[in-house]
Amino acid sequence: MDVELRQLRYFLTLTEELHFGRAAERLNIVQSAVSQQLRRLERELGVDLFDRSTRTVRLTEAGHRLLPHAERVLADVEAARAAIDDLRSRRDGTVRLGTSTGLGARLDTLLARFRELAPDATLDLVTAPVADRLRRVRSGELDATLVRGEQRDAALELLAVWHDPLVVALPARHDLAVRSRIELAALADLPLRLASRQRNPPLYDLVLDSCRRAGFTPTLGPEFTTDQDTLAAIGFGTPSWTVYYAAQAGQIAPPGVVFRPLAPPAPAMPTYLAVRPDPPRAELRALIQACMSIVDEPRADRS
Known part of the structure; x- marks a missing residue:
């Protein structure tokens, strides 16, 4: 045929x-x-x-x-194709890494550490939905991917690399904005803008579980859509709040919005590096080491 x-x-x-x-x-x-x-x-x-x-x-x-x-x-x-791509990358020292949105300063630090450890290697970054990234690691199309929250995948090894603390984004005009840190329970009367569980299960579960431990079930407002639209609505619309990763919030300054750290015990999202269980080549070992070396927690208290 x-x-x-x-x-x-x-x-x-x-x-x-x-x-x-x-x-x-x-x-x-x-x-x-x-x-x-x-x-x-x-x-x-x-x-x-x-x-x-x-x-x-x-x-x-x-x-x-x-x-x-x-x-x-x-x-x-x-x-x-993935096998051929893998052979090609091994020859030219390229490491293909899947990334998540909102890495912010984490990604900058990771790139710098990797360059120090493997100055002759190239790090290619690939953005895609988490299920697609995990599939590409399994097939060999990617060498590794960063994922937030635990993922069940028997074919891959998940290496814990860091925790990203969450910070709250709320209107600059709100009474809570004057505080240097915010108790999660103080947000109980404000609607929460959050991506649906279908779009982001780890973040959805972390935030709602943290609210329940703080003694309340949040009232869900309009769903989080894009950074621009959601932050504009928070800054200039009906008062509401959302959460950001501290490493991401430290790099943006939207008008009408402030980012404030949450008072302890503040929720933090675990991040993992998913790799195949095979012995890693030198460039991939450098990437793993670079990820493991990121321990400083960036602050996000700017307004």
Whole structure:
């Protein structure tokens, strides 16, 4: 059979979207190209893979039978590419690290420490959702990734590297803003803007558990969206609050908002470096050592 990899990619995308327009948008191609390639795939296989007789697109029995094989083929191709990329990076001394948002000063310090320990190596930073980063470490596409909160993954080793204390962001005009540190219980009457648990389970659980230990269940306000929109709403809208990692808050100064440390026992997010359990090469050992050496807690009491 003369089946192309792109046809299998289009096939898998359409099985997930079950809509030609959305599939084309995800693939960043025109809808007619998706239809054309899938028709060619069906002609090559001699069967219909999708039922197009109704307003919805559905897999046929043949499509269901092809699905696991297509997934396996593309997974093998991705693993092969990752293996070649890994070989290339080993030759040129490149370490590929997955990163999280909000690292702030932590990332600056990490880059400086890594350069000191491995001056001839290159550190490539990759940003992606945490599940995608962990998958890429498993496949070898990434050498390691930073993750917040404990992750269950039997194929990887999680090395505890540091804790990021949380600070509160609240309106500069609020009475609590004059305090140098804020008791978490003092925020009980203000709505909390927080990303949903689906978007960020570790942070959501840490904040709500900390509030409950402080004696209250927070009233959840509008969901945290972007830094710009959420901080603008806090600074100039109805009084509310949110949390930031201290290392991130120390590098921004939004108008109308102050960051204040929380009084002990302040919640802190554990951060881990996820790596494969194989013996690390020299450049990866340097990265691990650089992460382990970051112990100073940056302060975030600027306004």
